[in-house]
Structure formats: structure tokens, C-alpha cells
Amino acid sequence: MSQGGPDDRPLKGLDRVARLANMLAAGGVDADHRQIVVVLHGAATPAVLSDAAWAARGKGDANPNSALIRSLIAAGVQVRLCGQAMAGNGIAQADLEPGVSVDLAALMTVIHLQQAGYALVVN
8 A cells, every 4th residue: 555645534545455354254254364464655654653653743633544553453454564665754663553564665565475375456
């Protein structure tokens, strides 16, 4: 996921991931077979900021993506962040919403996931 959005509502891409997870669950796909990974980079990078880090950047009191990210993680979705985008945006590990993983680079993560049999769904 590379597309950002307005600072006052959750990213459309994260909403799309939630809809996919919900459709699979409603269709009877058990949790062991709902293996979804969202990899954020580019303009989507700030979406993984904790509420405190969001507020410290003057974006508002709370990150509108936080609750959705927590729900996705609770549902078993892996939320991963590009380390290159993280560095480029001046984001520290302590700034992230708990449960978000950091990879060296989104490019490599996507390649490795595709080699492991994951399908790439772009936003």
C-alpha cells in the first residue's frame, strides 16, 4: 500500500484490507487460511504512527488509522512497514502503532511474499 490520504479519516487501502478479511471470514475461510499481509510504504507510511506520534507531528489528537490497524492485527493481518520509507519520513520504532513490523524494504518484502505464493493486490 503506497497511497496516502487525508489526515482526518482512515486510508482507503486499509479499509479495503479490512473488507477482504471480513469477506473471507464471512465466507467461512478459517483464520489459518486467511493469511493477509499489508505492506505500507510511500505516502501510506504515516498511517502506522501511534496516536502520540501522530499528535506530536501536528496532525491531530489521534491517528484515524490506529483503531483500524489494531483491529487488523487482532484479526491476524500482518501489518508491515518499509524500513526505507520509515527512515525517509523520520519515523522511529517507538513512533509506531504496537504490532506493526518493520522490514528492510517494501520492495524486498513484496518479492519474498510473492515467491512464497502470496498474490499481490495493489491499491
